[in-house]
Amino acid sequence: MRVPFEWLKEFIDIKESPHDVAHRLTMIGLEVEAVEQVGSDDVVFEVNVTPNRPDCLSIIGIARELSASYKTPVVFPEHDVLAETGELDFNVDIVDAELCHRYAGRVVRNLKIGHSPEWLRKRLEKCSIRSINNIVDVTNYVLLELGHPLHAFDLKTIKGCRIIVGTPNRVKGQGTRIKFRTLDNIEREIPEESLLIWDAERPIAIAGVMGGMETEVSDSTVDIFIESAYFDPVSVRRTSKALGLKTESSYRFERGTDIKMLKKALDRAAYLMKEVAGGTICGKIDIYPKRYKPDEINVRYNKVNETLGLKLTKEEIADCLDGLGFEMKKSVNSLKIKPPAYRRDIKREIDVIEEVARIYGYDRIPAQLPKATIGIDSQWSGVKSQELKIKNNIKESFLKSGFTEVINYSFMGLQDIDLLGINGDDERRNLVQIKNPLKTEDSFMRTTLIPSFIKNLVQNLSHGNRELRLFEIARVFISSQLSVASSQLPIEREHLAAIYYKEKGKALYRDDTPDFYIVKGVIEAILNNLRIYDYSFVRSSEPFLHPGQSADIFIGSQLPVASRQSVKTGYVGALSPAIVDSLDIKAHKPSVIVMEIDIDSIIPYAMQVVKYRPLPRYPYIERDTAIVVDSLLEAEMLMKWLKSYPSDLIEDTYIFDVYQGKNIPEGKKSIAFNVRYRASDRTLKDDEIDALHKSLVDYILDKTKGQLRT
Amino acid sequence: MSYMEDPKQTFLEELKSVKNLADLANIKVKYLGKKGIITSELKSLSKVPPEERPLYGKKINEIKQFIETELDLQESRLKQEELKKQLLSESLDITLNGKFIPFGKEHPINKVLSEVTDIFVKMGFSVEEGPEVELDYYNFEALNIPKDHPARDMQDTFYISDDIVLRTHTSPVQVRVMEKRKPPVRFIAPGKVYRCDADITHTPMFHQVEGLMVDRGITFSNLKGVLVAFLHQMFGADTPVRFRPSFFPFTEPSAEVDIGCILCNGTGCRVCKGSGWLEILGAGMVNPRVFEHVGYDPEEYSGFAFGMGIERIAMLKYSIDDIRLFFENDIRFLRQF
């Protein structure tokens, strides 16, 4: 809302500088976002009016607020309508009184349509409103000045000296389809529930939103009918929304207009039209079926102080409210208040308490820390604290492993999930769709974080980055419903995902570790750091991963069986070369490792308590053995067999070398492992271990169908 | 039996030609080994006439000692030389870069988010979460924002269905927590929120921290106390703070909280639009209508709620002028924090 300072001063005698007034407005809740110098002699305030205060969408409204704050009276403009000639021979019929509480109108004859005088044009311009002609300009002027929307019809186009206010349903019967051309020359289909203004034959305006093309004031107009009415805010808002048509008028009606100001605005407009277009003011009509009757609000003095943390006296409280136009009756313990018609936002005691605080000044209320109830009840520690700790733990581990955190939008497109080749019965296809996305490629909520990472990869590689380590912790959204109408919320799960890429070749220090193992290592380190040891990596069948370099991660003792999806907690692997090829990346077929884990599913396993184990007191004996086995034998199988050998003396085993090539037959590989033996109650003897180890090796050779490497 | 000639001279000459420890070992064997010159001589001492034995024995022992001392001396000399050689051969160019993986960086938004969270946790607030895809009821209705109310225009909403939205603020968590618990409650709820808007100052997703404290006897004055304490911790104890009236349907009285512009110290600049103040928080006393929705008695309990945008704080803190940078995830940007 733009407020020219000189216009404001017409209503209130303020001595303060514009800067001081702007500050005062801001501090009573009418934030002045800018003070703009206009010409040499005026400034315009850009006031941010909150939706609860439609009464401040006018010069008079702003003046009233300043009046309450400065305790200076408001002066109303001159608009005696001398030529009042009694009732108008117009038949106004309000069919839907719930939607139109009051309807008034006035006829002005013999007008000369033309340019507005300079003073009028200038004021409109300051408020960023373009001058059209003197009649339209006056209605706009009164809108700005008194905050009440008016509409002017060309009188001769209104058929049958008749106005009907009603919805198509009520006026024409249920289910009537109405097409109506608004004055912006667009034919619109009108919802049956929308309130219209009709003459004897047809609709002539959409109530509170926009007038019709056919009844518009034009250069040839001589006589006009001015409408000033109170329309139900909800009804106007629904109509405006349904039609996608927002106007200065609908903006005010949907927030609530001043039913009492309505007549004043009408008279003011008639008076000004006579002034600027030389017409004669004729009769008036005013139908007022639904009067404004505010409920009395009981405002307890002690409640005011209890809410604000003040110790105001009864007089101080009444003083604050004085000047806001309230009808006030004082009693021993409370004030009985009736708000004026322009303050429909004041309905309850708390609304009045806010007014006291506003006028008293928020800055005068002391800042005092509360005397809080303190407890060790679980509700103080927060139910989420354990999960947050785990999340922070994971995050710290990734940061220390050199991964940088990203935050991607929660959106994705159908093409993203198609690119990954995720098929129909995968739950990642249970998409949550946004009805009004900003872009079609952002129409769905993510069910996996990987598409975002692919975009991060492409973007960052295009800047010449040789290395990329990124991770994100964010939610995915799995739709839990089939029908859109259902009001069941989707399942939200916390996911962790990461991407790893490193340019090959140029490196100061050689490290030939395949990228897959680097990322797998980070995952294992994180799981171990959470004290999760019961996990397994199983060859993955994710469609978007390299089948030879990818693994699904299972947590807990459930071994992957038929229902893989149910126990799987994530995956790690190289992005399928086919997908990498399809990306806009200059680097030659980069190997890109991605991983994704459902954090929610690992949390239950991470809540283990640390228990101390005594340190061993006797020395260990180690043996190394290399065996030659089928090249398809996976390490995990060998480890499983090693662990299955029944001996309490085996403390630890690990694989320290895997070799294929020279001296090893085609289709075979050599695996070397180390076994550490220890007894908890004695020192082991070499010959005892020689025998035990031989037996273990025989067992392994039998299981693996392998041979000792010689 | 012939007496041995004094071998010292020969020994010293041989010692001179020694180049390494192996040579030295050979000489040692030659003189002091089991069949060495000195050892043999000592063994054959029995063949020396008894009267000459003591003198001759003494002489040989002197020679032996001399040789041993010289050999030890030479050995330590050689060892030092060899060590020197080894050290020289193992010398590195210590100016080459060390092998390391630089630590990753926390996203600036989460960095600020943790900072905010930590301050409130210290003040005894717990941390809560709520769904990001939310029922219209929690996001609007229960917060006193009915359908067909202009207050809905304050937030451009993404819709999933008529009843389901992407939450436009973290305020629904207030309602969800109060529905579950009896007062007193004191928590913050950080998280992602969504609005259908995109330009240099708006992204369709951003982050908020919501806060709520409800107990007996909580006042507007307490609201000011807690938020001033927070802002002083966050921006420095000298930061001016001001509260001015505003409107949120779920609080009343409502306040907008400003801090003195941290870029121009309140003298007025482009960022604060010349006002010297920066809007940083929205807050207010919980509207009794919200209490009625969750079954709290507004006559018995009162409370305050507040909410802040994390992107805005991060932008101010790091002088970032385009909010979209936060979500482009360009590592040249992310590595700066």
Ligand SMILES: [Zn+2]
């Ligand atoms: Zn500034």
